[in-house]
Amino acid sequence: MVRKFVFGEPIETEAVIDQVGIEVLQGGTSFPDQWQVVQAETLTLTHCMEPGERIYGLGESMRGINKRGFRYVSWNTDDPIHTEDKESLYGAHNFLVIQGGVCQGLFVDDPGRVSFDIGFTVLDRLEIRVDSGSANLYVIDGEDILDIVRQFRRIIGRSYIPPLWGMGYGQSRWSYPDVESVREVLRRHRENHIPLDAIYLDIDYMEKYMDFTVSEERFPEFAVIVSEMKQQGIHLVPIIDAGVKMEPGYRTYEEGLEKGYFCRKEDGNELVVGVWPGKTHFPDVLNPEAREWFGNSYQPLMDQGIDGFWNDMNEPAIFYTEDRLLDTFEQLKSFRNTDMDLQEFWRFVGLGPALQNNQEDYTLFYHNMNGTLVRHDRVHNLYGYNMTRAAGEAFDRLRPDQRILLFSRSSYVGMHRYGGIWTGDNQSWWSHILLSMHQMVGLNMCGFLFVGSDIGGFGSNASEDLVIRFTEWGLFTPLMRNHSSLGTVCQEGYAFSRPEIFAHIIGLRYLFLPYLYSEFMRAALQGEMYFYPLAFLYPGDEMACRVEDQLFVGQSMMIAPVYEQNARGRYVYLPEPMKLYRFRSVHEYDTEMLSQGHHYVNCELEEVLVFVRQNGMIPCTWFAEGEQPVNIDSVLKADSLCLMCYASEPIRYTLYRDNGLDKDYTAPGKWVSIETDEDGQVHVSDGNTKILHLI
């Protein structure tokens, strides 16, 4: 049951699109009584948490799966140092579920600043503060947490589905700046037998960092290059930034200016923001007309064969605004004293950093929302959402039958219908493997299924063992991309001393893909999770509820990645008996039966652990001896499957299969039933699907 409580004068975010069956109530009089509601300048909800209560959700945020013990602030922020104390990352996903005495979901639908103090300031107090004082609050009651998630997913609409090649392995770096470097990336992957489906182009493919342009010098005859790559089974995926460079003669700039589609200040002039290219304007993607125009701007690249994009810098990130920069130049003039004590020195060195993502700058410009001017800070968290929506809506118009790869850095609930996300500029830190696992749960809960973190870490230098372990986790995330920053060591699999390990473990992605894709589609089409924490599947098992470093992928497969350096094993808790597969490549593995309870399980650097649940079945690609996956075609063209099974009785799995390209997800024949009988024989409902092996 979903109830909507309207407080104040909420902004319509279009996060919730299906209002059918939702009871609408005004204000807080009938609000559930486990909450104290105070409505003044801000709207504050307070709840006293029982010792055993756990709080789940909040999408992409720091800390654990259970969000207790920290303060989270929904305020989309470009901050590349994701240490434990960071309150805001790139997305705003104000959905949480309390699991304890009661089980209740809450979605705080407000696009301004919203904070969640979950036992941080006071051990047992959960306090939610909506700075604007207005919000639509959706309260969801249900049988259990999965039921609540399903109800929430129903009202926010179906999650974005990528082309299947977008779930292949992708290699990225800031940057592969020219056609030669791109060709080398492909060549070296193939030479080292590392499968590859996509190469990502970071900002340097553009001409002067101008959106929708391609450098003629570094990528001459771009369409030919795109086609050359596609013939070799590789998709090029360029980045698109939020800021449009102020450059006379540049079409996007001239058009946006002429049509009044850029964000303006109170004085009517366009806001001037410094980002990669120097001075830019922000397209007003909250204005439906401007959104349509900006979305159409993707077309020229698509006409050159591009079928995937990633949208960046759309919090929106600000290096500086022209006005503040001028003011800073002025202020700097006053510093001429060389005898600065700490306070003065801090003021001095703080001036530069204060230019970046300055909170005041977000109050200086306006959006035209259906004729009403709304100050940016009131709707800050909608910007990335609507930039990606611009692209997603355009793709539906321009390529109605084709799936286009699309993911974004910044997001808000609702954007999950138009694209996926990556978790932004993480670091080459061991702790970021575990953080990534935690983030997936919150993201799945609010509909973000096509998600992944930069494998190996974006910032800092990565060591070989870190990238291996990170890949061993990343091979289960729907978006599987290795990405790293300018100025860090190269972290492509072939850059290290043992590329064969990368070939083997990335190969496993293609082995598991029939199951992973099927579970992704089940989650998207039926409002399920893709990653489940153990607490969601075994809510009555106190120990299972404590586990923060194991996840289910779908409901048959449990994973327990190693995320500690030098570890050659780890502890695992099994809520029920399971069969452990320890993989070294698509051809090499061993198995072990494990009882319910605690185990220390060995796991060498080159090994990947997969646990199959009782009566679980995991259909995989069948690779003949000596055969290695090359790209997604190795999965699509494989004419048979093998099954990982743990069954003592007849079992059944329903597999989703299609060509990975078309959008007619509900056409008959997509779901294939695979059953084993009493004699261990396998029966398939679809004549085209051959089962060769039980492994």
Next chain:
Amino acid sequence: MVRKFVFGEPIETEAVIDQVGIEVLQGGTSFPDQWQVVQAETLTLTHCMEPGERIYGLGESMRGINKRGFRYVSWNTDDPIHTEDKESLYGAHNFLVIQGGVCQGLFVDDPGRVSFDIGFTVLDRLEIRVDSGSANLYVIDGEDILDIVRQFRRIIGRSYIPPLWGMGYGQSRWSYPDVESVREVLRRHRENHIPLDAIYLDIDYMEKYMDFTVSEERFPEFAVIVSEMKQQGIHLVPIIDAGVKMEPGYRTYEEGLEKGYFCRKEDGNELVVGVWPGKTHFPDVLNPEAREWFGNSYQPLMDQGIDGFWNDMNEPAIFYTEDRLLDTFEQLKSFRNTDMDLQEFWRFVGLGPALQNNQEDYTLFYHNMNGTLVRHDRVHNLYGYNMTRAAGEAFDRLRPDQRILLFSRSSYVGMHRYGGIWTGDNQSWWSHILLSMHQMVGLNMCGFLFVGSDIGGFGSNASEDLVIRFTEWGLFTPLMRNHSSLGTVCQEGYAFSRPEIFAHIIGLRYLFLPYLYSEFMRAALQGEMYFYPLAFLYPGDEMACRVEDQLFVGQSMMIAPVYEQNARGRYVYLPEPMKLYRFRSVHEYDTEMLSQGHHYVNCELEEVLVFVRQNGMIPCTWFAEGEQPVNIDSVLKADSLCLMCYASEPIRYTLYRDNGLDKDYTAPGKWVSIETDEDGQVHVSDGNTKILHLI
């Protein structure tokens, strides 16, 4: 067996003080052949690590107990953000032990930049680079790692021993800026029954941040305040910084200038460095005369009753040098363009941060080392060592019979004889509990025994549960101090919702203190470790060697702190059967017998786990019912002990006992033998020690 290999023209660091029995060899011809040595402009040692080899040591540095997988750079650095990727912290401790096929210790005695790439750049390659090209390399062979550590400890001399009250609980904050705030800290600890022995004074007690001064406004009649506190069982411990303020009329400045005791530039002028007080000079503590003079400057504070100090900013930290600041002002003038692209913008915002601890600034000044001018960067890592040595040597002169509390932020091997260290500006991060555990091992190996980390974390805001868990670890570290930064939430035990938990767990410090102090003294006097990783005690147990989050305190007690938020238990590996004590206060606990192997052990937020080894005995203070420790007197005046025991046969423990103040450590009667007989009766060799209870 210790061999000394002399490469190039090493600087004498006085880290090694006992050369007896050391074979001295020139250069690398006879260097152990598991190393490839290349001597050119730099000195490079390379070793190919076997898969099973583990590398221990490197003192205070990031990452695990086993140092494999990262690059560490010995270059003392004031950097408060201790993320996984930081190569340099505050200390330089170039001692490591390889444990694997061979077991061998290596001390790279050079005070310039030395880097240790331990499988970071290439998975199996250990590469040590000494930038200067010169070093004394001490190679130590022995039976096992403990034997190697003992040999190393013998040649570097006995570790610093603090007064016993310095091992009581201390409360610190930047800052308790006046006498009223100090009184309040004491009052609120007593009101909440939280034991306390020391209150630390950060920089604001001084007049304009001038070393050895006290603000007359905020601490009028300082000697009276010191005495008032001491009467209530509290020691005040002021901070001393490296930089001496340039202030006409200020005695330390005038004297230093007159005698030429400050570091000078090539042109003969004193280097001008901006730190807390604005412009300062660095005392040249590498010049023996200047060192003596600087040490004597502590006397006025001691004359006012002060008997403990902490030395800070002695890497030495530089906010700016006057010359570079002037140059920066000039450079800033050239930035007037508001259309800065990323490169130009980065140059602009980088100018401020580049002032701080700029590497070039460390090449601009000189030390007078016994008449020879040595450029600072050649001996950089000796600065903090010699500042603390200045104090330590002065204390020996000024108070030959009294132990003075002393610890430092920056250090080099050798400084362990003069004072302890704290691990600098850590953060209120859960990961920093584990980091602190890891750091203790490396520090103990090279003689730093009086060590601890800021409990609760220095930077960032701490939550109550973090500070509780941090305290539960910190109560085992010889230096046990809660400290936090300006601008963060208060993190004294009484600042939270459940101060009784703090009272209880800090009380445990005083319960365990007879054992902790005894193990500390054993480690100091006999060259043992205080904290042992399991790998050192069970080198043949492969699983024990993998454990990175349990430690032995002495050889009878194993601890396994909880360092994960919301955890209510954790995994523990026992290399042999042990008896688990689960403490909730000095009076409340339960016990459990655990078999050898893996266990998941429950541990509620207010609980502390202590494991007693087979035939282990842990003498504790006996507190009668209703009695709570108040400060160190509660331990010293307790006339009886209780024993935690796990024995099936007669066992014996040798306990060190003294008044915690005098320095005659080898006088007879300090070591007391406690034995149990076949009937479980306890016999004590010293008539003054009463054993009341076996618990």
